[in-house]
Amino acid sequence: MTRMCGALVAVCLFTGAPLTHAEPSFAFVVEEDKTFGSTAGRLVFDADGVRFDSADGETARMWTYENVKQIQVLASTRFAIKTYEDQGRLKLGADRTFNYQVTDGTIPVELVSFLLGRVEQPLVAAVVPAAIDTPPFAVPVKLRGRVKGSHGVLALHGDRLVYDAATDGAARVWRPVDLHAVFQSDRHRLTIDAYEGGGDATRTFSFELKRPLPTGFLDAMWDLVFAVEGAGATR
Numbered sequence: 001m002t003r004m005c006g007a008l009v010a011v012c013l014f015t016g017a018p019l020t021h022a023e024p025s026f027a028f029v030v031e032e033d034k035t036f037g038s039t040a041g042r043l044v045f046d047a048d049g050v051r052f053d054s055a056d057g058e059t060a061r062m063w064t065y066e067n068v069k070q071i072q073v074l075a076s077t078r079f080a081i082k083t084y085e086d087q088g089r090l091k092l093g094a095d096r097t098f099n100y101q102v103t104d105g106t107i108p109v110e111l112v113s114f115l116l117g118r119v120e121q122p123l124v125a126a127v128v129p130a131a132i133d134t135p136p137f138a139v140p141v142k143l144r145g146r147v148k149g150s151h152g153v154l155a156l157h158g159d160r161l162v163y164d165a166a167t168d169g170a171a172r173v174w175r176p177v178d179l180h181a182v183f184q185s186d187r188h189r190l191t192i193d194a195y196e197g198g199g200d201a202t203r204t205f206s207f208e209l210k211r212p213l214p215t216g217f218l219d220a221m222w223d224l225v226f227a228v229e230g231a232g233a234t235r
Helices: 109-118 217-225
Strands: 026-033 038-045 049-054 060-064 068-075 078-086 095-102 137-143 150-157 160-165 172-174 179-186 189-194 203-209
Touching: 026 049, 026 109, 038 109, 049 068, 068 109, 137 160, 137 217, 150 217, 172 189, 179 217
Parallel strands: none
Antiparallel strands: 026 038, 026 095, 038 049, 049 060, 068 078, 078 095, 137 150, 137 203, 150 160, 160 172, 179 189, 189 203
């Protein structure tokens, strides 16, 4: 029998098997945002994929990870699941996106770590897991925004590039598969193009450097971009 996860559940394990062998499962009380109103329910991430069960039992959806175009952890309480499902004839074949707001608690870093290790497609991760190493390269930056920017540190942690910022939703964790290109137009500015939006869609992150990039940092970022065989990025 599955143990029901009350409020926010960081890690909910299924009973009936030794804890040392159980696959992690993460469940959240959410509301699915819709054009008209919202639907309450539970969003679950486990070894097989993502599932949404509505509280009234009328709506249930399930996707394997390979059938999700992109999972987006957009903020500490917000998910978007971009799928390969068509929206319909009026949308000219546009893919369908499901938006979920966590209504009790916040998204734990353990889920982000789980997804970073599980999902092969590009991922959006605005919740940053705790660093387990001292980064060989780091620089304080400002991320420019449409209305208001954010301040943080851009650092290299192993095979991941991390923008760590206190502003909710601004931070990012990028693996090689998540990156399209890195540019430095001059000593004061750095641009990162990441696969954000699903498929080949990208988003540009424009950083103002508060001090010059440490020697070797730019080369290390380029190495990350080109770590994915066949990457089409330009230095």
